[in-house]
Amino acid sequence: MSLSAYLEARRTEIDAALAAWLPAPPETPAVVADAMRYSVTAGGKRLRPVLCLASAEAVGGDRASAMPAACAIEFIHTYSLIHDDLPAMDNDTMRRGRPTLHVVAGEGMAILAGDGLLTEAFALLSRHAGTGRAADAARTLRVIQVIAVAAGSAGMVGGQALDLACVTSDPSGRPALALDADGLRVMHGRKTGALIRAAAVAGAIMGGATDATIAAIDAAAAELGLAFQIVDDLLDVEGASHDLGKTAGKDAAAGKPTYPALYGVTQSRAMADACLARAETSLVRAGLTDSRLLDIGRWIVAREN
Numbered sequence: 496m497s498l499s500a501y502l503e504a505r506r507t508e509i510d511a512a513l514a515a516w517l518p519a520p521p522e523t524p525a526v527v528a529d530a531m532r533y534s535v536t537a538g539g540k541r542l543r544p545v546l547c548l549a550s551a552e553a554v555g556g557d558r559a560s561a562m563p564a565a566c567a568i569e570f571i572h573t574y575s576l577i578h579d580d581l582p583a584m585d586n587d588t589m590r591r592g593r594p595t596l597h598v599v600a601g602e603g604m605a606i607l608a609g610d611g612l613l614t615e616a617f618a619l620l621s622r623h624a625g626t627g628r629a630a631d632a633a634r635t636l637r638v639i640q641v642i643a644v645a646a647g648s649a650g651m652v653g654g655q656a657l658d659l660a661c662v663t664s665d666p667s668g669r670p671a672l673a674l675d676a677d678g679l680r681v682m683h684g685r686k687t688g689a690l691i692r693a694a695a696v697a698g699a700i701m702g703g704a705t706d707a708t709i710a711a712i713d714a715a716a717a718e719l720g721l722a723f724q725i726v727d728d729l730l731d732v733e734g735a736s737h738d739l740g741k742t743a744g745k746d747a748a749a750g751k752p753t754y755p756a757l758y759g760v761t762q763s764r765a766m767a768d769a770c771l772a773r774a775e776t777s778l779v780r781a782g783l784t785d786s787r788l789l790d791i792g793r794w795i796v797a798r799e800n
């Protein structure tokens with residue numbers, strides 16, 4: 496199967512599971528259920544859930560057992576986009592090719608829909624821990640821990656806080672935080688890398704991988720997460736808003752530190768390629784050559800949106 500056919504097949508399964516597991520009336524009031532559904536079903540590449548399922552498959556596991564983790568991570572990712580787009584943060588009006596949620600439903604409802612998605616992610620995971628085999632319950636508990644740490648203040652929330660501090664002025668008008676190249680890498684490692692790593696690791700755990708294989712997948716996913724961010728920065732410079740489904744050129748306009756700003760476009764491309772090469776080394780060492788993980792890495796680096 497070609498990579499595009501594989502991605503299409505997995506996205507179809509993921510979209511069906513997301514639609515089935517999104518909260519709905521009468522348990523959940525329609526006003527907030529509709530807001531949550533608006534953002535989750537707006538599309539998106541589904542990179543994190545695909546990575547989660549591919550990781551479970553790579554270690555010889557059953558991808559159905561990884562589906563709750565895949566969907567929980569997509570819920571959390573969508574919440575982060577909703578909150579990131581708020582006027583108090585990035586103040587964006589377009590996302591996934593649609594007006595952002597606060598534009599259509601108001602800021603208060605957008606905050607609540609994000610809160611709902613974050614919480615629902617853990618409700619979904621813990622609900623499934625009790626329904627499968629005993630091994631699945633123990634693995635799910637471990638996955639809950641991995642995802643909570645990645646999404647929390649040591650991970651995505653912490654990274655977003657660093658990002659916000661870079662564009663927040665102190666009383667003298669200077670940014671509250673200035674990042675050098677190393678600081679930029681650490682900030683992205685938390686903000687976007689942590690959840691991408693958690694997706695791959697969660698899939699490996701649910702697939703029943705050994706600790707050594709989980710560590711190899713984690714190392715590869717850390718490289719892919721960095722490559723993803725470098726390419727994201729490049730697309731922000733090079734891309735058109737209608738291809739990206741969000742406003743292009745925002746980072747540079749906000750004076751945010753980016754890879755192209757620090758290293759230039761050519762060197763940034765080379766850095767993304769180097770990340771991919773290191774991810775490949777990690778996967779090869781763990782004997783995971785016969786998997787989709789590397790193809791997904793190549794897609795991350797070559798993507799145009």
Ligand code: GRG
Nearest residue numbers: 539540541542575578579591652655686687727
């Ligand atoms: C609000 C706590 C909190 C965190 C927000 C991830 C994030 C943290 C903000 C997103 C800001 C942003 C645009 C970062 C660049 C990289 C990134 C995460 C892009 C969006 O992810 P994609 O490209 O989106 O996977 P789709 O729509 O395809 O799912």
